[in-house]
Amino acid sequence: MSFENFRVPYEIDANYSTKVAYFSMEYAIHQPLKIYSGGLGFLSGSHLRSAYELRQNMIGIGILWKYGYYDQERNQDQTLNVTWKEKTYSFLEDTGIKFQVTIHDHPVWVKVWYLNPETFKTAPLFLLSTELPENDYVSQTITHKLYDANAATKLAQCILLGVGGAKLMDILNFNPEVYHLNEAHGLPAAFYLYQKYQQNIEEVRKRLVFTTHTPEEAGNEKHDIYLCHKMTYFCGLGVEEVKSLIGEYSDMFNHSLAALRMARLANGVSQLHGEVSREMWGKYGNICPIISITNAQNWTYWADKHMYKFREVGDDYGLDDRKKWMKKRAFEIVADQTGKLFDPDVFTIVWARRFAGYKRAGLIASDRERFAELMNNTKYPVQMIWAGKPYPMDHPAIGEFNELVHLSKNFKNVAVLIGYELALSKRLKQAADVWLNNPRVPREASGTSGMTAAMNGAVNFSTDDGWIPEFINHGHNGFVIPKADYRNMSVYDQDQYDLNKLYEILTGEILPLYYENYSTWRQIMKNGMQDVRFRFDSSRMAHEYYEKLYNA
8 A cells, every 4th residue: 555645545524524633642442452541542542433434534643552551460469460561463554654753852763554444444543663673772662651651751752643643744745734632742743833834833723723631730741841852842942932932931841731822722521621621721821712522432332232222122121131141241251350250130330440549449448337238238239340450650549459459359249350451341331230430520521431331231320520411310311429519628528428429329229229120220221321322422522523623
C-alpha cells in the first residue's frame, strides 16, 4: 500500500468530509493490541470504531508502546506484581516511513506503523515508534512504557505524539483541517503548527480543538517550563516567547491551560464536566469556549447482541437464561484465578476500573463489620468482584488493591482479579448484576464503564457524578446515591455519607427487589439496556464531535 498523498481508504460520508487528525496517547481497540491503560484509551478506541462505522474522514495518531502499560501479575501472596513484557503484533503494517524529530536538542528517528481499518473495523490508525537501531538506547526508551514515571521521558513522549504526529501529517500530505487533541498530551503539535504557519497563532487556532478529561485543576499536568524547553517541547521557541504566547508567566507550564489558549474550541466529556471545566478555567481568562460532548462507548463492540434480541422480542426467559449463562462463563475466570466457585444464581456486585484514590475501590468494604454482614447474608446472598489496574507507581492505589486481596481471603464469595484489559472488562460486565461506581463527586469527568455494563445487562449503582446525571432515573434504569452538599463537607464526611447511603439503598431497595420481585428487577435492567443503546453509543458521540467541535 502506498502512503503518499494518504486518503482514508473507504468512501467518506458527505456529512463527515472534514479532514481530522485525532491525537491520543492510548487506544483500547481490541484485546491483542495492548497500547492503553484505562478510560482514555477505551474512549479513543470506541471513537475510532464509530468513525469507521459512520465513514468519517478521520485518522488516529498514537504511539506503539513496546511494553504496553504493564502486565498485571501476582506475587506469591496473591498481591499485585507489576511486570513489563515485550509486545509483538503481526497485524500492524510497516509503512516504510521513517523521519526525525528533535527531542532534547537531539535528532530522534521515528518509525511509523499502520493499523488497517479492516483489521478491527476502525478509522485508520498510525502508530509511532522510536524502537530503531539508528537511535541510542535512551531515545528507544521513549516508546517503551505508556505514561513513563520519569518527567523527562514523559515530556519526550508528548513531543513524539504531538510533533511526530503533526510532521507525519505533512509527510502523508493528508492536510488535516482539524487537529484534535484528546487530552493535552499531544500539545507540542500546536507549537509545530505555530512554527509551520510563520508564528501566526490564528492559523493554529483555526485548526486546533481540545478535549479535556480532568475535572480538577490539580489533576492537570504541569511541568517546569525550563525542563520543557530543554526537552525541545516548544519547537525552538524560547521560554519568554512561550510565556508571552500563552499569556501565563509562571515557571510551571500548565499543559491544559496552554491548550485552552491555543485552541479555538474545547469540550468537557459530560454535561456536568463541561460546567465544572468552565467554572474551573474561567477565572484564567483568554481561554477558548468549553462545550460539552458526553463520552460514549461503541455498542457494536461492547453489547451482548443476544440479550438485545431477547429484549426486543419480549422473551424474558431467553433474557434471564442468557444473563445467567454469561455470569457462569465469567465465573470460570474467577475460579481459574482465585480457586473460588461463584454461583450464577447469586446476586453479584462488580467494581472494576482503574484503581485511583478518588474512585474509592474499597468504599463498600471500608466498614468491615457491615461488609462482613453483607457477605454473610443468607437471606439475600451476595458475591463481590474487584478488578482494575492501579498506575504502576501509584503506591497508595496499589496498597488499596493489595488490602482488598487480603480481605478477599476471608470470604469464599469475594474475589480480586488481575489482568483487567478489554477482554476481562467485557466478561465482568456480563458477570455483574450491579455495576458499582462510587467516585467522590465531582471528581469523575465522565466515566464510561457503566455504559458498557448496561449494554451487557448490568444495572448501574453509582454516585451522581460524570455521565450518571444524564442517565440514571433512580429505580427505573439504575440506582443513584443522592447528592449531598459536598462542597461544605470534609472528605471524611463525604465518604461516610456516601457509604451510609450505599448500604441503605443496597440493603433496603436493591437486594429485596432482586430476590423478591425479580420481574421488576428485570425491567430495570431492560430499561438500562434501552436507555444506553443510542444516547451513550459512540456513534452519537462521533457525530457530535463533527457537528459541535470540528465543523463549528
